[in-house]
Amino acid sequence: MTAADPARQAQPAHSPSPGEVASRAAEVRRNWLLSTPALTLLFLAASGPLLVVILYSVLTPGEYSGVVWELSGDAWYRVILHRDIFDDTVSLADAHLRIFWRSAKLSLLTTFVALIIGFPTAYFVATRPPQQRTLWLFLITIPFWTNLLIRTFAIMEVIRNEGIVNSTLMSLGVIEAPIQLLYTDTAVLIGMVYVYLPLMVLPLYASMERLDFRLVEAAYDLYATRLQVLRRVIIPLVKPGIIAGSILVFIPSLGAYVTPRVLGGGKNMMLGNLIELQFGQGRNWPLGAALSLTLLVIVMIALLVYVRNVSRSESRG
C-alpha cells in the first residue's frame, strides 16, 4: 500500500456518494479480471492439484508408496509428536523441530547475506547509464543459464582443498595449509547465496531503477551524511524491492536440498530432504503431505504478518 492509495485516504473522511461506490465496484471488478489469468493458471497447474495433498494427509499410507483410501489422523499426529519406536514413549517430535530450525536458520542467513551482497550490486547496475543496464542485468543472469547441479559442482570445485580459492591463497602465502571449506556450514551458505543471488538482485534492481535522485540530492543539500542518505532516503524508497527479494530468497531456500546435500556433505537433513524422504524411500506419503502443509501454513502466516506490518509501517507521503 502506498501514498497513492485512494481508498485509505478516502476511508474515514466521509461516507462515499453513490457514484463513488459504483466506480469503486468497477475498479474491484477490473482488478479481479486482471488477476484472473494468473489465478486460473495457478489453479490448474499449482494450487488446484495441491488439494490432493490436503486429502492425502488424512489417508493411510499404502503398502508400497501411494495411499489407501482409509481416513487416518496418524500423519498429523506424527508431525508434532514422536512415539519412540523402541519403548513407545511419546514425546515432542524433536527430530522434526530440529530439522525445521536448521532450515529456517540457514534460510534467514542466506537471505541476509544475499541482501548484503545483492543490494550494492543492484544499486551499481541501477546507476549505470540507461543503455548499459540491460547488459549488466544479463551479466548477472548468464551464470544461471547453466543448470543448478552443474553450478553446484562448479562451486565445489572452487572451494575444495585443491581448488582455486585454496591454491590461490596458498601461492600468495596467505595461508599455509588449505582451509577445509567443503562439507562445512560455510560451504552451504556460500552455495545457497550463489544459487539465490539473482532472486535478490533482480527485484531490487526493478525498484531501484526508478529511484529519484533529486530526493537524494535534496538530502545532501540538507547536510545528510552518506550513511543517513542510505538509511533514511534510499532504503525506504526501495523497500518494495527489498521485500520482494527477501521473499524470493527466503522461502525457496527453506525447501532447498540439492545445495546443502552436495556442499554440506548431507550429514544433516534439511526440511526438503525430510519431506522428500517420506515421498520416496520412506514410502509414507501422508506424513510427507502433512509435513509440507505444516510448512505451507507457517510460511503463509509469516508472510501475511510480514506484508501487513511492512505495509502499515510504510509512512511515505
Add this chain to the structure above:
Amino acid sequence: MAEHARHRPFSVRRIPGFTAIASLCFVLLYAPIITLVIYSFNDGESVALWEGFSWRWYESAWDNIQVQEATVRSLVIATLASGIATVVATMAAIGTTRTGAFPGRLAIYAIINQPLMVPEIVTAVALLIVFAMIKVATGYSGLAYLVAAHAAFCVPFAYLPIRARLEGMDLAYETAAADLYATPWRTFRHVTLPLMAPGIVAGAMLAFVVSLDDVVITEFVKSAGQDTLPTYMLGQLRRAVTPEVNAISTALLAVTVLLVSAFFVLSRQRR
C-alpha cells in the same frame, strides 16, 4: 564520511564501497562458471580431476542426440513458460497494486505466491497425480503439461519484481495522459508499460532462469521422451557426472554471450 570531497567530483549516486562489493559480486558469480568452462575441455571423465586438454566432450555432446534434444526442450519450455508467466503476472500486478485494499486482495496475493511456499516435491507429486488422470482421459501427453507446470511456478518469480516496480510508481503520468484525452489502452501502452518495463524485464529473466533450472517438478510431470537438461543430469547424479554437460553448458553460454553482444552492438549503432 570525510573523504567525499577528494579528487573525484561529488556524485549523489556514488555510495562508497558499493562499487567494490558489486565488482566482488561479479567476480564471485563468474568464478565457478570459469571452472565449469575449463573442465568442459577435460580429457578425463571427471568434472573435478584435470587430465589434460581435449575436445572429446564437445564431440561426444555433438553425437549425443539425447542431450541435444534435452537442451533444446529446456530452452523451448523456458521460453514459453516465462513468456506466459510474465504476461499473466504483469496483468495480476497491475490488478493488485496502486489500488486500495479490495475484497480478496490478500487472497490473490497468497495464491500467486503459493508455488513458492510448498517444497517442489509436493507440487510435483500433486501434479503427477492430476496430470496423469488428464493424460489417461485425453490421450494427449505432449509438452503442454510441462509448459503449464513451469508457467505456474514461474508466476511468483515474475510477479514480485513487477509488483515491486509498480508499487509507489507515480500515478501522475497516467493521470496526465488521461487528462490529455488518451484512451485507457493508449495510456497503458505509451505511459504505464514503458514505466513498468524494467520490472517486466527483471521478472521475465527470473522466470526464464527458474524454469531452466527446474528438476523435481519436471521429473514427475514429464512423459516418455521429455527429458530436459536438468532431469538428464539428475539421472547421472548417482552414477557419475561427466564433463559432457559442462560442454553443453559452455556451448549454451557461448551462444548466449554472442547473441547478447550482437544485440547490444546493433542497438548501439542504431542510436
Add this chain to the structure above:
Amino acid sequence: MSWKLGGALSALVLLASAGSGMAEGELNIYNWGNYTNPELIKKFEEAHKVKVTITDYDSNTTALTKVKAGGHGFDIVVPSANYVPIFVKEGLLLETRPDQMPNFKNVDKKWVDVSWDPGRHYTVPWQWGTTGVAVNTKAYAGDPNTSAIFLDPPKELVGQVNVVPEMADVMALTIMYAGGKPCTDDKDLLRKVRDILTAAKPKWRSMDYGMTEKLSNSDVVATVNWNGSTFRARLKNPTVVYGYPKEGYPVWMDSVAVLADAKNVENAKLFQNFIMDPENAALISAFARYANGIAGSDKFMPEEMKTAPEIVVPEAYKAAGTFLPTCPKATQDLYTAIWTELQK
C-alpha cells in the same frame, strides 16, 4: 523486436518437435540415467527398424510412482530386484514370458529362478552388482572387507569416511553387521543398529553420492560404494580397493520389464530378447561397468573387466552377499524413523 522473438520461438519449437518424428515402429525405454549404451540402442534400431526414445529416472521410487500414476507413455522399465515384486503386485507389468523367448537359453542358470521373479515370467536381467566399501590403501592398509570401515572406522579413517545416502543399502549393511537379516523387525537388534549408526556418524565426513571421481582424485579415501563405481575409480587411481563386507553385503540386480500399459508391446518384447544375446549384453556392461546375467558375454567384454575383483566376486566372499527383499510397510517405517533420527 517482437517478430525476431517470434521467429526464434517457432524455430525452437520446430527443433523440439523434429526429434519426436514418427518412425515405423517406436519403443520408449524408461531407465536409470546414464545407464544405457547408445551403441546398443543404435544396433537395436538398425536391426529392427524401430525408433527408440530413452527417458531417465533417478530412483526406483520415482519410476514406481510415475508408472503407477499412468499416462506416461513408457513401454519398458528397469526396476531393481526389490522393486520388481511391487510392480508385479500392483499389476503394472506385462507377463511377457521371457523364459519362452529364443535367447533365453543364454541366461546364466543362477539368474533364472530368482526370488523376485521365479522362472523369469516378467523380467530379463540387465545388470547386477554389489554394495560394499571402497578404501584408498594409501590412507588405510588394513583389511577392507568389513563394514567396520564405516561403522567403526579404524583410527586412520576417523573423520574421513563417506556414506552414500541410500537408506536401504546402509540399513541393510548395518543390520548384517549387527548380526541380523535385512528387513528384520527385531526391536532389540534395531536398537543396536541405531546405536551403532549414531556412534559412527560423528566419525563420518559426509553423506554424498558421486564417489567415482572423489575416489579418483583422493577427495574421499573411504566410503560405502557400489562395485562398478569403485572399478571405474580404480582404473584412474590404482590405490583404491573394493571391500566385500564379510558380515554381509547387499547384492542387487536391475531387470528389464515390459509395462502393462505399453503401447509398443511387440517392440518391447523384441528388446527383451535382444539383450539376452551375449554380444549385446556385453555392450550393456561395457558402458556402465557392471556385470550382466548372460552366460558367454564375457568374451565380448573389455579386457580389464574380465578379471576385475570388483566385478568378479572372489570365491571367499560370495557367501556373504544377499539380495535385499522388499520390506513390509511397518518395518520400513522403523527404518525411516532410525534414518531420520540419525540425520536430525
